[in-house]
Amino acid sequence: MAKLSERASDDEIRAAAKTILAARYVMALTGAGMSVESGIPPFRGPGGLWTKYGEPPMNGYQIFLADPKKAWEERLSKRNDELYKPLSIAKPNPGHVALVDLEQLGVLRFVITQNVDDLHRQAGQKALAEIHGNWTLIRCLNCRTRFHGDAISLEKLPPACPRCGGLLKSDTVSFGEPIPIDVLNVCAENSAKADLVIVAGTSASVYPAAGFALEVKERGGIMIEVNLYESEITQICDFSLRGGSAEVLPRLVMAIAEIRREALS
Numbered sequence: 185m186a187k188l189s190e191r192a193s194d195d196e197i198r199a200a201a202k203t204i205l206a207a208r209y210v211m212a213l214t215g216a217g218m219s220v221e222s223g224i225p226p227f228r229g230p231g232g233l234w235t236k237y238g239e240p241p242m243n244g245y246q247i248f249l250a251d252p253k254k255a256w257e258e259r260l261s262k263r264n265d266e267l268y269k270p271l272s273i274a275k276p277n278p279g280h281v282a283l284v285d286l287e288q289l290g291v292l293r294f295v296i297t298q299n300v301d302d303l304h305r306q307a308g309q310k311a312l313a314e315i316h317g318n319w320t321l322i323r324c325l326n327c328r329t330r331f332h333g334d335a336i337s338l339e340k341l342p343p344a345c346p347r348c349g350g351l352l353k354s355d356t357v358s359f360g361e362p363i364p365i366d367v368l369n370v371c372a373e374n375s376a377k378a379d380l381v382i383v384a385g386t387s388a389s390v391y392p393a394a395g396f397a398l399e400v401k402e403r404g405g406i407m408i409e410v411n412l413y414e415s416e417i418t419q420i421c422d423f424s425l426r427g428g429s430a431e432v433l434p435r436l437v438m439a440i441a442e443i444r445r446e447a448l449s
């Protein structure tokens with residue numbers, strides 16, 4: 185793991201805040217680091233769920249399609265496992281709340297998250313794409329409608345779409361499963377407009393999510409990293425704010441509010 189460097193100074197935060205205020209269209213890409221700060225264990229790395237229980241099969245989607253009934257039965261039998269428990273009790277942290285604040289201030293226009301934990305929604309984020317899906321939702325593989333888990337009867341497996349009768353699957357994108365095209369499209373539309381991207385709690389190394397952030401930078405936009413650790417993208421970032429999202433993002437919100445107040449007085 186990369187070394188933990190000194191936390192972002194007030195000057196660094198203020199400089200980043202000024203740059204954010206000068207941008208036209210601000211987007212954020214968030215990842216596992218934000219979930220970890222809400223008590224959800226990461227998948228990879230020390231203490232990671234996959235490190236402990238083994239990686240899920242790389243062809244999980246094909247396994248699902250081959251026998252959806254069996255896949256659903258397995259999923260339901262695992263509901264109370266260590267994999268699902270932390271997700272079911274996790275709450276948004278101050279980092280999630282800060283991104284909602286930025287949206288409400290009219291500063292942040294769109295969030296792409298790699299997290300499936302539902303916490304951005306629970307915090308109240310409106311303009312959001314969950315690129316790897318949302319574990320509380322069930323998606324129709326035919327018409328792509330999402331349903332809340334509680335809204336679908338699981339008495340008969342696999343469940344069928346109430347709208348079109350299509351096969352239903354957890355919205356969480358499995359290994360081997362294409363990212364749903366509606367999500368990809370909205371990510372592409374927004375990253376094409378963005379001239380600044382805040383990358384929080386992720387090293388932006390998992391594609392295609394990373395590509396949407398890197399594209400902003402490649403087009404000459406600004407990239408601001410918020411991360412406890414140096415990452416693969418630290419070198420290309422215009423600002424690299426060291427610290428957890430739950431600490432740094434609220435400081436950014438405060439700095440932005442302060443700069444706006446000063447401009448009015």
Ligand SMILES: [Zn+2]
Pocket residue numbers: 324325326327328329345346347348349350
């Ligand atoms: Zn359907």
